[in-house]
Each structure stands twice: as C-alpha cells, then as structure tokens.
Amino acid sequence: MADFLDIRGLTKHFGGILAVEDLSLSVAQGTVLGIIGPNGAGKTTVFNLITGVYPPSEGELLLEGQSLAGLPPHTIVQRGVARTFQNIRLFRNLTVRQNIVTALDLRQKPYSLAQALLCNPPFVESPVKAGERALRERAMTYLELVGIEAQADRRADNLPYGLQRKLELARALALEPKLLLLDEPAAGMNPDESMELCALIRSIQRQLSLTVLVIEHHMDLVMELCDRLCVLSFGKKLAEGTPAEIQSDPAVLKAYLGEGWVRA
Amino acid sequence: MTYLKGIAILAMINAISAVGLAVFTGFTGMMSLGHAAFMAVGAYTCAIATKTFGLPFLLALPLAGLVAGLSSLLIGIPTLRANLRSDYFTIATLGFGEAMRVLLENLTITNGARGMAGLKNHSTFGVTLAVLVLVIFFAKNFVFSRYGRMAIAIREDPVAAELSGIGLFPVRLRSMFFSAVCAGIGGALMAHHIRFIQPSMFTGVQSTLLTATVVAGGMGSLTGPVLAAFLFAFVPELLRVADMWRLVAYGALLVAIIVLRPQGLMGYRELSLRRPSGRRRAPNG
Ligand SMILES: Nc1ncnc2c1ncn2[C@@H]1O[C@H](COP(=O)(O)OP(=O)(O)OP(=O)(O)O)[C@@H](O)[C@H]1O
Ligand SMILES: [Mg+2]
Numbered sequence: 361m362a363d364f365l366d367i368r369g370l371t372k373h374f375g376g377i378l379a380v381e382d383l384s385l386s387v388a389q390g391t392v393l394g395i396i397g398p399n400g401a402g403k404t405t406v407f408n409l410i411t412g413v414y415p416p417s418e419g420e421l422l423l424e425g426q427s428l429a430g431l432p433p434h435t436i437v438q439r440g441v442a443r444t445f446q447n448i449r450l451f452r453n454l455t456v457r458q459n460i461v462t463a464l465d466l467r468q469k470p471y472s473l474a475q476a477l478l479c480n481p482p483f484v485e486s487p488v489k490a491g492e493r494a495l496r497e498r499a500m501t502y503l504e505l506v507g508i509e510a511q512a513d514r515r516a517d518n519l520p521y522g523l524q525r526k527l528e529l530a531r532a533l534a535l536e537p538k539l540l541l542l543d544e545p546a547a548g549m550n551p552d553e554s555m556e557l558c559a560l561i562r563s564i565q566r567q568l569s570l571t572v573l574v575i576e577h578h579m580d581l582v583m584e585l586c587d588r589l590c591v592l593s594f595g596k597k598l599a600e601g602t603p604a605e606i607q608s609d610p611a612v613l614k615a616y617l618g619e620g621w622v623r624a
Numbered sequence: 625m626t627y628l629k630g631i632a633i634l635a636m637i638n639a640i641s642a643v644g645l646a647v648f649t650g651f652t653g654m655m656s657l658g659h660a661a662f663m664a665v666g667a668y669t670c671a672i673a674t675k676t677f678g679l680p681f682l683l684a685l686p687l688a689g690l691v692a693g694l695s696s697l698l699i700g701i702p703t704l705r706a707n708l709r710s711d712y713f714t715i716a717t718l719g720f721g722e723a724m725r726v727l728l729e730n731l732t733i734t735n736g737a738r739g740m741a742g743l744k745n746h747s748t749f750g751v752t753l754a755v756l757v758l759v760i761f762f763a764k765n766f767v768f769s770r771y772g773r774m775a776i777a778i779r780e781d782p783v784a785a786e787l788s789g790i791g792l793f794p795v796r797l798r799s800m801f802f803s804a805v806c807a808g809i810g811g812a813l814m815a816h817h818i819r820f821i822q823p824s825m826f827t828g829v830q831s832t833l834l835t836a837t838v839v840a841g842g843m844g845s846l847t848g849p850v851l852a853a854f855l856f857a858f859v860p861e862l863l864r865v866a867d868m869w870r871l872v873a874y875g876a877l878l879v880a881i882i883v884l885r886p887q888g889l890m891g892y893r894e895l896s897l898r899r900p901s902g903r904r905r906a907p908n909g
Pocket of ligand 2: 446
C-alpha cells in the first residue's frame with residue numbers, strides 16, 4: 361500500500377545550486393515527521409516543492425497516491441495541504457479574525473458573487489451578512505484552538521511575534537488540511553514557550569488526526585514531538601529514523617548535532 | 625453656479641473611475657498606468673452608440689462599461705496569467721494604454737485623431753451623481769464580500785494568499801474587469817459632459833492622474849479616492865490657475881499629500897457617518 365505522502369527522487373536546482381537532491385521519503389498517515397539539518401540544507405525548499413511554490417526539477421510527489429508535482433499552490437491547498445512560513449506571512453493589515461476568515465473561504469462558500477453585488481443593501485439582513493457572521497463565528501473556534509481568541513480584533517501585525525506564529529498556525533488549520541507543514545514554528549521562542557507550543561501541536565495533531573511535517577532547530581522540541589526524523593545536509597538525506605536512532609547515528613552527530621551533544 | 629456644477633460633474637466622473645481603480649490598486653494591490661484606455665473605450669463606445677447608431681444614452685452607458693470591461697480581458701488575460709512581476713505588469717498596462725490611443729487615432733469609426741464632436745449633453749448633475757452612488761454601492765458590496773477579501777489577501781501577501789487556496793489569476797482578473805467597467809462608464813459620462821472626445825484626451829497623463837487619485841486617497845479605501853477626486857478637481861479651481869499651472873497645482877497637491885500623509889487621505893479606512901473619526905475597520909477588519 362502506498363503511504364500517505366510519498367516523495368520519490370525529488371530534486372530541485374536553482375541555477376547552479378542543488379538545493380534538494382534525489383530525496384525520497386515516505387510519511388504514514390497521522391504521524392509527525394521532523395526535518396532537521398544545518399542552515400541551507402534545503403529543508404524549506406522541500407516545503408516549497410510540496411506546496412507548489414516551485415515546481416520540482418525532477419521527481420514525484422504523491423499525496424494519497426495522487427501526484428502534486430506541477431500543480432499550482434492553490435490547487436495543492438484544495439487537496440488538503442496547508443503550511444506556515446519560516447518568515448511569517450500574515451495578512452498584516454487585517455485583523456487576527458479576518459486572517460482566519462480568509463482561509464475559511466476555501467471550504468465555506470456561503471454566497472455567490474451575484475448575491476454579493478446585487479443582494480446586499482445597507483442596513484438590511486442579507487445572505488451575505490448572514491454568511492459573513494457565520495464565518496466570523498467559525499473563525500473564533502480556530503483562534504480558541506491555539507489560544508489567541510482574546511486578540512481577535514487586533515491587527516495582525518500588532519501581535520507579538522510568538523502570537524503571530526500561533527495565528528499562522530490557526531490560519532493553516534482553518535484550511536482543514538490533512539497534511540500540515542510547519543516551518544520553524546518555534547523560531548524566536550524561549551525553551552518554555554517552545555515546549556508549550558510542542559504540547560499544543562501534539563494535541564491538535566491527535567485531535568484532528570493530522571499528518572505533520574515540521575522543520576525545527578529546537579532539538580528538545582523535535583525529539584519530543586516527532587515520531588520520525590529525516591536529516592538533510594546539502595540537499596541530501598543523511599539519515600532517517602526514530603529520534604532515538606537519529607540521536608545515536610554517528611554520521612548525524614558529526615554533521616549536525618556536533619560531537620558532544622546530549623539530550624537536555 | 626453652473627460653473628461649480630460643471631466642476632462637480634467632472635469630479636464625480638473622475639471619482640467613478642477612481643473608485644473602480646481603487647478596487648484594482650487599493651484592494652488588489654495592482655498598479656496600472658493604462659486605465660485611461662478603458663475610459664477611452666467607454667467614451668468611444670458610448671459616443672458611437674448614441675451618435676452613430678442612435679441608441680438611447682441609458683442603454684449606451686452600461687454598454688460602454690461592458691465593452692470597456694471586455695477590453696480589459698485583452699490585456700488582463702495574458703499579463704495576469706503570466707503572473708508578471710508587478711513592475712513589469714505596470715509597464716504592460718502603460719503599453720496597452722498607448723496602443724489603444726494609437727488604435728483610436730487610426731480607426732475610421734472613431735474619426736481618427738480629429739475625434740468626435742457634437743455629442744449630446746446627457747451627463748447632468750443628477751445622472752452623474754446617481755451613477756456615482758451606484759458605483760460606490762457595487763464597489764462597497766464587492767470589497768466587503770468574500771470576493772473582496774480574496775483580493776485583499778493577494779494585496780497583503782500573494783504567496784500566503786495562494787497557500788490559503790486563493791488563485792491569483794481569477795481574482796486579479798475579476799478586479800481588473802470591475803475597474804475597467806467603472807473606467808468605461810466614467811469615460812462615457814465624460815464624453816457626454818464635454819460633448820467632444822478625441823484620442824489625445826486619454827493619454828498616459830490621464831492614467832497617471834487616475835492612479836495618483838487612488839494613491840492619494842489611500843490604499844484599501846473607497847471613500848478616500850472619492851475625496852481625492854474632489855480635491856483634485858476643486859483645489860486647482862479654487863486657486864484659479866489655468867492650463868500649465870493647473871498641472872503644477874495637481875503635482876504640488878499630490879506631493880503634499882504623500883509627504884504629510886504617506887498612507888493617503890484615508891489609507892485602509894473609510895469615511896463613515898456612524899463613527900466620525902473613520903475608525904470603522906471593515907472591510908479590512
Ligand atoms: N528561490 C531560490 N532561488 C535561489 N536559491 C534558493 C532559492 N531558495 C532556496 N535557495 C537556496 O537553496 C538552498 C537551500 O535553501 P533552504 O531555504 O531550503 O534551506 P533551509 O534548510 O531551509 O535553511 P534554513 O535553516 O536557513 O532555513 C540554499 O543554498 C538557498 O540559498
Ligand atoms: Mg528554512
């Protein structure tokens with residue numbers, strides 16, 4: 361049986377740079393895979409390839425047996441893939457709540473363009489106003505899920521950094537994905553905050569039975585959160601296995617974790 | 625009085641085109657330097673329909689909007705599908721505007737560079753005001769809906785928008801079509817206000833003025849560009865400057881707004897009767 365996500369011989373070059381080289385990877389449904397590796401290893405590029413930001417130079421990407429390679433990002437999102445970004449990308453001038461509502465539009469289409477244009481007089485109840493109200497209410501459930509409902513009416517770019525990351529997570533969840541890609545979700549957080557985020561991601565992942573790919577440099581979080589790990593170095597897969605296996609893999613220790621690394 | 629009325633009509637006509645362009649520029653984040661072309665298409669469509677084919681004005685006016693909208697597909701489909709970098713897109717619109725002017729100068733039905741004279745005065749104060757109110761109504765319904773929200777998402781961050789399931793091409797094309805319809809209607813009203821049109825009225829200068837009106841009015845605002853359209857029409861008149869100096873007055877006003885209020889008169893806000901400070905957040909909130 362084919363795995364949930366199947367990456368075969370994935371390669372991407374940017375001019376002369378081989379960002380990802382002949383990467384093969386299988387991810388089972390409902391598991392968390394961590395992707396680790398030094399800076400410039402090609403981790404974010406793998407996410408960009410899965411989500412269609414760039415087409416692969418070579419190789420195949422299969423989600424539940426269906427090819428994603430060459431599809432535009434918005435189609436890939438419809439297939440059930442959502443992600444967050446290493447450099448936060450929010451709709452900055454919108455409120456926190458409207459950031460979520462924007463994502464909800466993918467699955468909920470409460471009214472048509474004709475209704476929006478013609479059947480929405482001011483001060484009178486209309487399908488548009490009812491639809492918008494429903495969307496705003498639904499958005500709150502996602503804000504509650506990550507615990508930022510109190511910030512609903514603030515402008516997204518006025519949020520502190522850590523909460524912006526949580527908002528990005530909530531927006532990705534609002535797309536109701538099957539596969540969630542998190543690019544350094546704990547970047548810029550202190551150890552306490554990152555362990556709290558780890559628990560949050562775990563609980564959401566179980567609750568929604570999501571398959572998660574996570575890129576992260578916080579080793580404690582990675583070891584705690586992930587069922588399996590894939591180590592990238594210079595675009596190639598260096599090792600793959602359970603966190604325990606990776607921790608004791610001599611090649612990994614040498615290339616990435618450094619000699620004297622011990623689990624905190 | 626008729627003098628003031630004339631300026632007010634001109635201001636409203638510019639406001640109609642500016643509201644349309646606000647949807648494209650202020651809400652979808654696309655810069656155009658060719659929207660005078662759509663005004664031209666609307667103006668000529670309406671003039672030919674009424675003068676050459678004897679169509680009633682109230683039929684010719686929506687027709688002008690429709691034809692202008694369709695003409696926007698000519699430039700919109702290839703450039704927006706190719707997802708050009710934004711500056712390249714803007715240059716493409718500039719080229720389109722020039723091409724349209726040259727085309728109008730060389731067609732027989734448009735009477736070439738001499739233009740069309742003797743048009744009837746249909747753009748009364750009442751008609752223009754009614755059209756402006758309608759255009760604002762539609763624009764407001766558009767930007768306050770999920771369709772406007774998709775456009776705003778693209779303006780805020782195209783990559784994040786795409787990865788929220790929003791296709792860039794259809795949304796941008798829809799906004800462009802809407803803005804072209806408004807520009808076409810504005811052009812048609814202009815034709816029947818000035819009662820004479822020729823291709824040289826629809827140059828890059830006119831396009832630039834339209835975009836300047838939207839930028840000065842404020843990105844992400846509908847009422848801002850309306851306000852700016854009135855300012856740009858009345859301030860040079862109040863100063864009673866003529867011809868060349870009028871353009872200098874425009875320029876000075878624009879520079880003053882950009883320096884004093886970089887976000888535009890009403891950036892990301894709307895004038896609202898309910899809260900006088902304009903603090904209402906929607907459609908961005
Ligand atoms: N759009 C691009 N154009 C050219 N080169 C790129 C592009 N995107 C990534 N690269 C290059 O590909 C390589 C891998 O980059 P990538 O961002 O995937 O690394 P990463 O593992 O995510 O690193 P980090 O831990 O710093 O985020 C780098 O050498 C980078 O410079
Ligand atoms: Mg990265």
